[in-house]
Amino acid sequence: MPGRPLTQIFLASTLYGAATLAAALDSDAFAPADRRLLLVCNNATTPETASAVDAMPGFEPLRGRFDRVLSWNETISPFHPGGWSPRADDVPLWERYLRLLWGLGDDRVELVVESIQVNPALAVAQLFPDAPIDVYADGLMSYGPTRNKLDPLVGTRIGRLLHLDLVPGLSPLLLTEFGVRAHTVPTDAFTEVLTEIGAASGELDVPEGGALLLGQYLSALGILTPQEEEDLHVRMVRGAVARGHREVVFKPHPSAPARWSRLIEREAAKLDVTLTVLDEPVLAEVLYARMRPALVVGCFSTALLTASAFYGLPTARTGTGLLLERLTPYQNSNRVPVTIVDALVPDLSDGDGGARPATAPPTGLVQAVGYAMQHQIYPDLRPAAERYLTAHLNQHTWRYFKRRRLTALALPGAIPSQLSFLPRNAAVRRVARRARAVQRRLKKRAAFG
Numbered sequence: 423m424p425g426r427p428l429t430q431i432f433l434a435s436t437l438y439g440a441a442t443l444a445a446a447l448d449s450d451a452f453a454p455a456d457r458r459l460l461l462v463c464n465n466a467t468t469p470e471t472a473s474a475v476d477a478m479p480g481f482e483p484l485r486g487r488f489d490r491v492l493s494w495n496e497t498i499s500p501f502h503p504g505g506w507s508p509r510a511d512d513v514p515l516w517e518r519y520l521r522l523l524w525g526l527g528d529d530r531v532e533l534v535v536e537s538i539q540v541n542p543a544l545a546v547a548q549l550f551p552d553a554p555i556d557v558y559a560d561g562l563m564s565y566g567p568t569r570n571k572l573d574p575l576v577g578t579r580i581g582r583l584l585h586l587d588l589v590p591g592l593s594p595l596l597l598t599e600f601g602v603r604a605h606t607v608p609t610d611a612f613t614e615v616l617t618e619i620g621a622a623s624g625e626l627d628v629p630e631g632g633a634l635l636l637g638q639y640l641s642a643l644g645i646l647t648p649q650e651e652e653d654l655h656v657r658m659v660r661g662a663v664a665r666g667h668r669e670v671v672f673k674p675h676p677s678a679p680a681r682w683s684r685l686i687e688r689e690a691a692k693l694d695v696t697l698t699v700l701d702e703p704v705l706a707e708v709l710y711a712r713m714r715p716a717l718v719v720g721c722f723s724t725a726l727l728t729a730s731a732f733y734g735l736p737t738a739r740t741g742t743g744l745l746l747e748r749l750t751p752y753q754n755s756n757r758v759p760v761t762i763v764d765a766l767v768p769d770l771s772d773g774d775g776g777a778r779p780a781t782a783p784p785t786g787l788v789q790a791v792g793y794a795m796q797h798q799i800y801p802d803l804r805p806a807a808e809r810y811l812t813a814h815l816n817q818h819t820w821r822y823f824k825r826r827r828l829t830a831l832a833l834p835g836a837i838p839s840q841l842s843f844l845p846r847n848a849a850v851r852r853v854a855r856r857a858r859a860v861q862r863r864l865k866k867r868a869a870f871g
Contacts (some may be wrong), residue, residue: 427456429529432488433546435503435632437478437705438535438724439560442620445611446485446558446584455532459524463494463503463542467642472676478703480619492524494542503542508549516549533675534558538580538597539569547576551614557597558584558607561724564594565788566758567796572600586612588727589762591783595792599799613707613732620708626711628698632669633662636706636720639675645748645756646741654741656689657717661740663693667717671698673706710735719770721745722756722763730767738770739763741823745851751796752827761791761822786810787822793829811835 430452434440440460445454454486466472473483476491485491498506508516531553538557547555557580560753564585577600584605585594594604635658640646646654655672662670670690674683683699690697700709706725710713710733718729721741729735736797742764749757765784790810793803811834815823820835829836 427527427529427630428453428532429457429459429526430455430532430534431459431546431550433461433463433494433533433535433543434475435465435476435542436483436560437619439558440484440584441615441705442473442558442560442584442607442612443534444615446607447487449608449611451584451605452534452556456529457489460485460488460491461494461546462491462808465504465542465818466590467702469495469502473703476714480623480704480708483618484615484621486645494546497523503545505541507541507545513549513551517551520549532556532858534584536560537563538576539572544576547579551575553579555580556584557602558588559594559596562588562722562727562762564596565592565762566755567595567792567847568597568599569755569796571755571799572597586728586768588724588731589766589783590731592762592785592788595758595788595800601682606797609732616705616707617711619705623702623704625710626702626704626709626712628671628691628699628700628709629669629696630713631716632671632696632713633665633667633717633719634706634709634713634715635659635662635670635672636718636723637672637674638721639724640721640745643756645745650744652685654721655686656839657740658770659693659695659697660685661738662717662719663695665717665738665770667695669698671700671709671713671715673700673704673709676703684801707732714728720763722760724759726763726767726769737767737772738772739767740770746821752824758788758791761787764821785813787819791822794823794831794833797831 432443434443462475464472464474471692472492474495476485494503495657531550533547533550533553534556535546537543538547538555547553553578564583577597579599580600580602582603582605583594583597584607587606587609635655637655639651641648641651659670672686687697687699706723707728710729715735718726718735718737720726720739722739722745726737726739730737742760745756745760746764749760762784765787786806787810789803790807792802793807797804813826815835823835825835825837828834
């Protein structure tokens with residue numbers, strides 16, 4: 423009934439996401455409501471050892487935008503937010519329980535969630551089966567395809583995708599299979615919220631200028647080994663020093679092991695540069711405003727795009743080539759973020775001083791990669807993918823595709839049809855195995871002289 427009170431529930435698992443919500447609220451992106459509740463979720467592997475969103479430095483200015491802050495972890499304890507979802511038969515019971523626990527009564531409920539394809543957002547959406555949904559994106563994944571086929575009972579309830587304009591001119595692909603409208607959160611509103619967060623983050627002992635290095639903890643995702651990720655951080659230090667920077671600030675991922683910081687400290691000492699390792703879990707954007715770095719270096723962090731698009735800072739990337747090779751399966755949801763950063767951000771080894779490239783938005787590339795990732799969800803993208811591959815597939819752009827994937831989808835760049843029998847031919851496979859065995863024996867003989 424229209425006369426019932428309206429409660430809006432906003433789900434956030436990161437401070438960056440909460441800042442995005444605050445900016446959307448400040449720009450009147452949501453209709454008036456009787457109550458607005460912020461439901462915070464700690465998705466860390468071990469939540470007990472990591473700070474929740476509402477306990478992080480800088481959160482307090484955001485609290486006043488909501489009538490109440492709730493904890494999803496406490497609500498479903500002892501279950502982990504990333505692994506729990508309700509059984510279908512239990513949904514009515516759970517909805518009744520949440521309405522009682524949160525004092526919702528018979529209010530109409532509207533949901534605003536992130537990462538709708540997975541829990542906890544998917545679980546919350548299932549527990550309020552009549553609630554309309556808006557999805558907000560706090561990173562580059564909004565430009566990629568929906569990572570798996572979404573239940574129509576959820577997908578058809580989604581009205582909008584709210585996103586930051588991280589790549590001007592590039593439209594999000596996420597959820598377009600349901601005709602979801604994209605709504606851009608104004609950049610000015612977002613940076614004003616970040617200014618509030620920065621002012622409330624306390625003192626930070628960081629030098630002005632210099633190079634800022636962003637850690638990501640990719641080994642936790644199984645993309646790199648711990649040793650490879652340590653080497654990646656060392657390359658960041660060496661690359662920044664090679665560009666003439668004598669002051670370097672390293673912002674490790676909050677969950678990364680402390681020993682990684684010690685490794686780059688030794689490397690900085692060897693190179694005779696001043697290194698500051700940040701222990702405080704602050705947003706990279708707070709550092710942009712505080713230290714105005716002369717260069718921001720990372721792998722494929724969304725913060726590289728906020729640095730260039732929102733703050734006009736020079737950026738550089740490293741490691742994206744390796745990641746494009748390592749991401750498996752091809753449908754891995756990190757592929758589009760890595761592709762965008764690789765295409766738009768200069769390589770740290772280029773030696774161009776971190777100048778921002780003057781390139782058009784990579785619309786054709788993203789559409790081609792998106793179709794190759796999820797062709798069953800986005801069949802309408804096939805003509806765009808064929809056009810891009812026909813016109814642009816070359817020695818450089820091959821890094822974004824796999825020949826086996828193109829072959830499976832019969833796209834330009836696939837193995838010629840007259841040779842397509844080879845991967846399945848048992849005799850050819852036996853010859854290949856023997857050749858590899860001979861190569862291994864020759865290498866061993868050479869190694870032992």
